[in-house]
Amino acid sequence: MLQPNLQNFDAAKKTGFFEFISRNIREIITFRHALFNFIGSALSSRYRRSAIGFFWSLLNPLFTMLVMAIVFSSLYKLPFATFSLYLFSGLLPWNLTTSSIMEGSRSLLQAEAYLKKVYIPKTLFPLVTLGIEVVNFLLSLISLFFLAFIFGSKFSLNIIYLPLALFVTCIFLFGLILIVSLTTVFFRDLLHIIQIIMLGMFYLTPILYSKTMLSESVQALVDYNPFYYFINLFHLIIYEGKFPTFASWWPCIILAIGTLSIGVFIFYKKEDDIIYRL
Amino acid sequence: MSAFIKLENISVKFKIYHNSNPSLKEAAINLLTGKKNLNTYREFYALNQINLDIRTGDRLGLIGLNGAGKSTLLKTISGIYRPHQGKLSVGGKITPLMELGAGFDPEQTGKKNILLYGALLGYSQEIMHIKEKEIIEFSELEDFMDLPLKYYSSGMSSRLAFSIATVTDPEILIIDEVFAAGDAHFVEKSSNRIKQMVAKSSMLVMVSHTLSQIEDLCNRVVYLDHGNILMDGNPQEVISLYEKKIEEMNTR
Numbered sequence A: 001m002l003q004p005n006l007q008n009f010d011a012a013k014k015t016g017f018f019e020f021i022s023r024n025i026r027e028i029i030t031f032r033h034a035l036f037n038f039i040g041s042a043l044s045s046r047y048r049r050s051a052i053g054f055f056w057s058l059l060n061p062l063f064t065m066l067v068m069a070i071v072f073s074s075l076y077k078l079p080f081a082t083f084s085l086y087l088f089s090g091l092l093p094w095n096l097t098t099s100s101i102m103e104g105s106r107s108l109l110q111a112e113a114y115l116k117k118v119y120i121p122k123t124l125f126p127l128v129t130l131g132i133e134v135v136n137f138l139l140s141l142i143s144l145f146f147l148a149f150i151f152g153s154k155f156s157l158n159i160i161y162l163p164l165a166l167f168v169t170c171i172f173l174f175g176l177i178l179i180v181s182l183t184t185v186f187f188r189d190l191l192h193i194i195q196i197i198m199l200g201m202f203y204l205t206p207i208l209y210s211k212t213m214l215s216e217s218v219q220a221l222v223d224y225n226p227f228y229y230f231i232n233l234f235h236l237i238i239y240e241g242k243f244p245t246f247a248s249w250w251p252c253i254i255l256a257i258g259t260l261s262i263g264v265f266i267f268y269k270k271e272d273d274i275i276y277r278l
Numbered sequence B: 001m002s003a004f005i006k007l008e009n010i011s012v013k014f015k016i017y018h019n020s021n022p023s024l025k026e027a028a029i030n031l032l033t034g035k036k037n038l039n040t041y042r043e044f045y046a047l048n049q050i051n052l053d054i055r056t057g058d059r060l061g062l063i064g065l066n067g068a069g070k071s072t073l074l075k076t077i078s079g080i081y082r083p084h085q086g087k088l089s090v091g092g093k094i095t096p097l098m099e100l101g102a103g104f105d106p107e108q109t110g111k112k113n114i115l116l117y118g119a120l121l122g123y124s125q126e127i128m129h130i131k132e133k134e135i136i137e138f139s140e141l142e143d144f145m146d147l148p149l150k151y152y153s154s155g156m157s158s159r160l161a162f163s164i165a166t167v168t169d170p171e172i173l174i175i176d177e178v179f180a181a182g183d184a185h186f187v188e189k190s191s192n193r194i195k196q197m198v199a200k201s202s203m204l205v206m207v208s209h210t211l212s213q214i215e216d217l218c219n220r221v222v223y224l225d226h227g228n229i230l231m232d233g234n235p236q237e238v239i240s241l242y243e244k245k246i247e248e249m250n251t252r
Helices: A017-030 A032-048 A053-076 A080-110 A124-151 A156-184 A188-204 A214-221 A226-239 A248-275 B023-032 B070-078 B110-120 B125-139 B152-167 B184-199 B213-215 B235-252
Strands: A008-010 B004-017 B041-055 B057-065 B087-092 B094-098 B171-174 B205-206 B220-225 B226-233
Touching: A008 B110, A017 A032, A017 A124, A017 A248, A032 B110, A032 B125, A053 A080, A053 A124, A053 B235, A080 A124, A080 A188, A080 A214, A124 A156, A156 A188, A156 A226, A156 A248, A188 B004, A188 B023, A188 B094, A214 B171, A226 B220, B004 B070, B004 B205, B023 B087, B023 B235, B041 B171, B041 B205, B057 B070, B070 B087, B070 B094, B070 B205, B070 B235, B110 B125, B110 B152, B125 B152, B152 B184, B171 B184, B184 B213, B213 B235, B226 B235
Parallel strands: B057 B205, B057 B220, B094 B171, B171 B205
Antiparallel strands: A008 B087, B004 B041, B004 B087, B220 B226
16 A cells, blocks of 8 residues: 655645645556546446446437427527537537536545545545546547438548547546535535536526527626637537637636646645545 | 654644534625634544654554544554644555445446455556455355445455455554454454464554454554553553553443
8 A cells, every 4th residue: 555645744844735736646646546446437337227228328418419409400490410510519518517517526525435444645536527527428429420420410620629629628627626526525515506506507608509699798798608618619629620719729728727726726725624524 | 674653743633513514505694694603613632642653563552442542543644634733754555454345336346346445555456456366265255256246245245355455465554443254264264364464564553442352463552542642561551451441430
């Protein structure tokens, strides 16, 4: 059993911020097998629970999205194939976002049994959540491509930039998960509050509609929604088949770095208190 | 290699919150109405300025009543609790033998759980694959390895947990009240294994309420009471003091 950094601990000396970061990275590498095992077993129990298992888990969101696509394409009088591709390319990253945040807020609470029995780096559990949700996203992406193929949609070569958009989104989400997982330990009702906020954010993010459909004043409101910028990247790459211009990237990059820094910083400040409050 | 654990003035403080379920809603209301008592709590020291020097060859047993701080001391050494005060230095790898079965996932098969449990203890997949056969053999659960753990009886899963936790040679062995459950045959087999492990380890720190076990395995005993060390010395003396105290309490 490796107990990094515990070789010498002195309560009078506070660890430096960068020392904290490098220690966490080292520990995550040491415990990488635990990380993969947690992700693997969460995924396998999620997909095994039903008779057709894995296939069902793809069918379920696909079916919901299909119904949405039918209703809204007729409402907007848009061709079904075009609108459904738009809808899916926004809804998939949105699902990744909300489930990361919702599951993320529980991640430390659910790890209580482990955290109280053996020494594991606490940042591992937010990372487990992100890992699970990213794998889910990638799996549902397969069903998106499958659907697009049936509808005869064409993808441009710019789809190769998708991993880049996903990477930036993951940095942002990891920062958010760090923040909500830690805050929920101290304020247990945050779970419900987040649920309400995310529901509101869903309607404030152009997913069921496009931004240009809104009046100018509401468009300005959307500009204040951080999630909009990330969903936009996916719209541009998958739906429009473009490489997003720098103007579309930079808000995401700044938000990602900012959120991650805040998340890491509050973990640095509060990490040692978690165990006493679980 | 010589192992050591040195605690200098170690204090661990627990806060007992009067409101054990803090909510953001309440915090916001308190802030708006100008109430100051956001989170009132009572503090107590689970460990109070503990000085302890454990060296290679020490087989240290911790005794004391419930709430004396025995488990807190083990968890502090293992790095689970960060002390609020004092210095802690640990030289050597720690292998904890904590409450058995804590790291198990009931939905997964026995085989998968071996890997999971090993990973929680910080072992690599490669090591676990090498040790897998030995673990299965020792647990005598060959026929159940492909079955999800939820179908195991409690005796069977603690047998598996024990077999995993004890498969490596520890440097610093930490035991918290763990002794294998199971049938008489397995209990006998596992107590032999513990003795082997202890013999191979360079240091043992254990908590137990079974005094005969302490007498059996330890060459040094620390008697803890309300986070303080009451006595530190050879097993017979400390245990007899402890027994006397308990008798006093019972006759009162």
